[in-house]
Amino acid sequence: MTYCHKIGFCHRDLKPENLLFDRDFQLKVADFGFSACIEGKTGDGKLYTRLGTYGYMAPEIHERRPYEGEQIDIFAAAIILFIMKSGTPPFTRATKKDAYYKLFLKKPDRFWFIHSKNKPGKMDFYSKDFRNLITKML
Numbered sequence: 001m002t003y004c005h006k007i008g009f010c011h012r013d014l015k016p017e018n019l020l021f022d023r024d025f026q027l028k029v030a031d032f033g034f035s036a037c038i039e040g041k042t043g044d045g046k047l048y049t050r051l052g053t054y055g056y057m058a059p060e061i062h063e064r065r066p067y068e069g070e071q072i073d074i075f076a077a078a079i080i081l082f083i084m085k086s087g088t089p090p091f092t093r094a095t096k097k098d099a100y101y102k103l104f105l106k107k108p109d110r111f112w113f114i115h116s117k118n119k120p121g122k123m124d125f126y127s128k129d130f131r132n133l134i135t136k137m138l
Contacts, residue, residue, distance in 0.1 A: 001029065001073050008038050010047075010069025014076035015056045016083065038069045047072075055079065059094040059101075078137030085130065086115065090138075108135060 013034040046066035058075040060067035091100035119125035
């Protein structure tokens, strides 16, 4: 995604189904159907279209607020990383109505405790570095 962002594009629909490996196991990003120029239509760096896959969409999109494409991609990447580690998503949708998302915003330590309680090693399942990375990306 760094390359895409560097050349001025954002994906806006990152999800596991759009991540592929080539025969050398190099990661490839697919399906740029929702991609857009990072600068936006007016050149202010804001995008407005509500699209993507609900579970990977950032709160700005759900709330129909202007958003920055790079941040949207980073948010979706955090969801993907969380799923790769956990086997489950961190929340259903990044909205204030979603109990897990609300918990993440208001009581992040409790959020991590709840997600850890049934994992091998409990709180050690998610390293401090992993928790910090995901928290910053989200």
